[in-house]
């Protein structure tokens with residue numbers, strides 16, 4: 001039986017999903033396409049054009065989460081298990097949509113050009129050793145053999161076989177196509193008619209609600225007694241989701257340009273089939289979607305330090321997106337204080353990586369099935385340890 005024609009169970013709840021970013025779309029895919037549960041995805045903006053469009057598509061548990069100071073103590077495990085779900089997720093979404101997703105399970109290279117960067121690589125290598133995660137310290141010659149586009153003054157490199165990538169724009173487009181083709185899914189280009197008229201939150205025609213509106217999740221509007229309120233009034237934990245702006249650019253591919261994903265501190269170079277993505281700024285509290293020429297120029301200059309050919313590569317596009325962050329840089333996944341309302345939001349720098357595992361956890365919770373052992377750690381009602 002094809003994935004797209006799995007019949008709904010007679011007892012399946014009808015789920016309203018608020019937000020058509022990769023998190024809402026992946027949850028809809030898991031529920032409707034893989035498990036036959038009827039869903040409606042609501043979004044008043046163009047589907048899939050939020051942070052999920054802006055991202056670089058790196059699937060990087062090692063670089064992003066193994067040594068992240070102040071992060072949730074189980075974030076690395078979530079990211080690591082999340083990466084393990086990607087091959088099957090990419091295969092299913094690719095098959096259901098007929099679209100190639102540019103998925104690669106790895107590797108990436110982390111680079112150092114000075115003493116501080118080398119110390120950071122050693123710190124990451126130690127964290128990976130402690131976790132038993134494969135990696136290899138490379139001498140500059142070995143790194144240049146793998147990726148000749150790297151600048152000649154490289155000091156040290158770390159080979160990260162766990163850190164892969166995908167074309168995130170292809171993924172959200174494929175998810176939308178797969179859901180449009182699924183008889184159990186509907187996509188509605190409007191805000192959901194979410195209301196509380198004294199009996200709790202409801203979306204007419206649905207039994208359960210999943211709030212997955214990225215950095216705007218707390219601000220989802222609820223109608224009550226003819227007035228509009230924000231969803232945060234039904235669960236104050238949603239207020240922990242904050243915005244972190246990120247600006248990026250892409251340049252053209254070419255013979256001297258890199259073919260591998262390269263990381264160096266906050267700068268990365270992520271080659272896709274027809275463009276090379278360069279990122280990214282990290283701007284806490286900033287929710288602008290307009291790229292600024294001086295910041296874009298600085299990003300390109302920093303990236304050219306990694307790969308000199310980037311300096312003269314033709315610019316294709318510049319853009320800005322908004323990461324949804326939380327105090328411990330980990331997502332809120334699970335039931336809220338409001339009966340029937342679930343949340344999946346706040347994925348910060350790892351929402352593309354964490355989409356399949358988030359969708360899995362949400363589907364298991366909603367359907368009352370055994371849930372991944374890590375799920376409880378990411379409850380919206382956890383307490384936060386201070387972030388250094």
Ligand SMILES: Cc1cc2nc3c(=O)[nH]c(=O)nc-3n(C[C@H](O)[C@H](O)[C@H](O)COP(=O)(O)OP(=O)(O)OC[C@H]3O[C@@H](n4cnc5c(N)ncnc54)[C@H](O)[C@@H]3O)c2cc1C
Nearest residue numbers: 021022023050051052056057058214246321350351352353
């Ligand atoms: C510059 C940048 C680079 C990144 N790089 C990576 C990376 O390499 N790897 C990685 O894993 N992650 C990366 N991320 C993080 C990742 O993009 C996010 O964590 C992820 O996209 C969040 O997905 P989302 O679905 O929660 O949010 P979004 O994609 O922002 O989607 C939220 C959706 O909710 C909709 N919405 C808003 N209000 C409402 C409402 N009231 N009702 C219904 N819908 C509503 C919006 O219109 C939007 O479509 C990056 C982010 C940025 C900005």
